[in-house]
Amino acid sequence: MAKQDFSKKKALLIEDMAEARIMQKKMLSDFGFESIHIAMKAESAIELMKSHSFDLILSDYNLGNGKDGQQLLEEVRHTKLIPHTATYLMVTAETSIEMVMGAIEYQPDGYITKPFSQALLQRRLSKLLDTKERLYDVNIALDKMDYEGAISAAKLVIEKYPSLIGRCERIIGESFLEMEAYDKALLLFNNTLKNRKMPWALFGKAKSYFLMDQLDKAEQCFRQLMFDNRFFVSAYDWLAKIQRLQGNATEAQATLLEAIGRSPKNILRQVELGNVSFSLHDFITAEMAFRRAVFLAKHSCYNTPEIYLKHLESLARISDSGPLLSRYKDNFRSTLKKIHALFSDNPSNTGKIFSYEIDLYLADQDTASAHKTLEIWLNQVDTGNAFPPTEQQSVIYAKAFGESVE
Template sequence: MMDKFPLPKSIDEIRVLVVDNQALIHDLAKSALLELGVRQVSSAQNAYHALRLCEKFQFDVVLLAFNVSNDKDGFHLFEELKHNNYISDKTTVVFLSAETSASLVNCIIELQPDDFWVKPLDKKRIQKRFEYLINVRRKLHKVMHCMDSADYSAAIYHAERGLTDSSLVEYHPRLKRMIGECLLQLREYGSAERYFTNLKNDYDHAWVNIGLVRSLFKQDKVLEAELLAEDLLQRPDTRFLTYDLLAQYYISKEQFDIAYEQVKAASKLAPRNIERNKKLWDLARLNRDKYGQLDAVQNMAKYAKNSIHDSPELSLNVVRTMVDLAASVTGAESEKLQRKIHKEILAVDTSDTSEPSLGNKLLVIKARVESIKNNKKSAEKMLKDNLNKEITMNLEDNLDLMKAYHELGMKEECLAILDSLRSQLEGDTLVSQVVDEYLKREEIERREIKFTTKELKEMAAVNYRENRILPAFNNLCQAMTLSPQDKSIAFSLLKVLVHINKKEPLDDAQFSIAQTAADLLNKDTLVPGQQQKRDEYLHALGMSEVQADAG
């Protein structure tokens, strides 16, 4: 039995690492821990030093300040320590911070440390919390060992025994939480629902409510889950976790428009998570929100800086997304974006990188920019003469090349890439599911629509001026398919439909398109001039703003 459940280390065997850029914190922590009997306390004043120490020693407890130093913050350092297996589920991790903003607390909670200590610290509080955390490891070690080994049934058995031990009363809430986690891991969702429902009578903690919502969604009890989620979105301690849970559920059900709104809300509350920002980017692409795409990739590049996620690829994705946007807008906005793109290309082109495929990637981006400028022959020549097809390209590289071919009207080359792209998706993750759905829609649109959003808008404008109203309408319908969040297209569609309606009443399909355009313009805030123009169009079509909203 001793071999199966090895006892935790004694207090004098525990090795502690304190990571903070304030000497006072090191002195205070070391003094407090020495009085408790801790004999091995190491100090690091920056992330670099912390990593070097972790290469030499295996620490049992890490006290980690969120603001470490300029080289890497605590969030990034924690990710790197975990990535390198310097800390594991058996390591007790405590975050330290003087800042308690909601976004920072959400980000820390998401990392699931064992505790969060708010500065300024004092000796008595350090000792009290440290003793509690060490006792959790010592007194609940059988349950924690089983959970670390993914033996959840055994973990429940030992946790339930612990609940009958009066000496563990202080730890009963933690044991109950462990039981709930194990039931979810075992996929016993009906049992989990009953368990969390009963717990709610005594505990109104965030983990109880979130566990209950998760178990309801897993059983597709959507109405019950959504009702409870509505209440939890009003609570500061559950809002962020609820948005994240809702997003996971709606993605699993392929309700990507609803999932997108949930992920946007979660990202605002905890903006540093790179994987969530990647999911946000994928959902923005799927929902054809090009401004949302740009926001997501810019956040990824911003928050990945100095982290294990940092790479030249993130900067390239920002440029690519700017090109996507520039290819969908016209006039001054497109020209402004093109100037920004030129600066970003120069910055990436002159950066110190040994990546052999960088030249290929930049070539595709430059060709797309030339295409936006209507220098299509030059762009096509660039690709035919200089593209190295022997270099292996990743999913994003091939997506960008597919767009370049499409913008140049090279349909066969475009569709050939589409046919091979799905093989690059790995696994059955939520992200791969979103990207796969995106590729399905891309394939339909690339096969049926030959032009970019920008080109279709320009063609519609020419056709409208030449009084070719139905061709203008068809151009705009295709443009709206590619960019369904573009308000300028919605305005143009309503203007054209007003013209059509003067000659003969709109048919059902045309009225439905008018409804879609009106809904988009009613959803977003418009300046007074735009509001007036929208209302004029809706009045001319016999549609009030209320009717549009009702649609």
């Protein structure tokens, strides 16, 4: 491979530790990078990505307080802040399965473990950026969501660079899925699997069957993928979808629990586990899932009031069986404090919060506190800051307090 010319490439280095930041910047300069932007926090990196385009993003996993490297990658993928043409390399000192699985789920172009030599980083960057250059026309089409253009460009790359056939076939197959050409996608994935046992091809085949509403065949493929590659965690999510569609919520819950055991930092998976557990009236598991989701939500782009409300509701439903244990009360107060700080301006949310508080007081047979909370709630209703109790709630409160609720 010819030596890469990095002089025209723009790099963003994200590293909170001064010593590592200085060392990595020097390495990039030595490689020939002339444009190197620096960010010490994920939040400042996001602002730079909004105002600049980068060819390379070199991001540490641990970024101190605030978002970590995984949450940063999660957000820039979700908001499409980085184009397909950019190379994203994750840097980490950790090698735990939890970290690796969490990072890989959001598909960096690669990751490198500290400590690493200058020569190793140069080889890794040269290979990644060389591949990006060869796929440039393909990635430009993908950024425009021009899937037919991406397929045409990928076929040309295969002719010119046969070593990239796997990468290009994957792009072509996923483009067919985006175009809802499921028959063509299935044919491509099957042809790939005849020649090479690639996990991504089996995953694509399974998704094709799912989208064609052939759930039994999709399930068989997802299970095969899980058997062959137990760290392909997305397969568990899709299998759980099938199980829910087939009315097997208990099996879906077990599948999601297994997935979370392998990769616990995916907030959407925790929320899905919470929702499935709610449907089963398994409020203990629901509380656990939504408590974890609340913890992950703090620095996540998926930070919504529904996560906090569901956690409070799960605790309220546990209290239907009697007074909460002290640790559950602590969990309730912690989430209550967070939702008041973050999402206090929605009348619907405010009404729900008051109702969950009252449920807990009534479970403790603390009618005085429950009644006081109801009075505050009704005052908030009068000022338009909260929705009123439902008819069913009004009946319950009237019975508990011996008076009508108006």
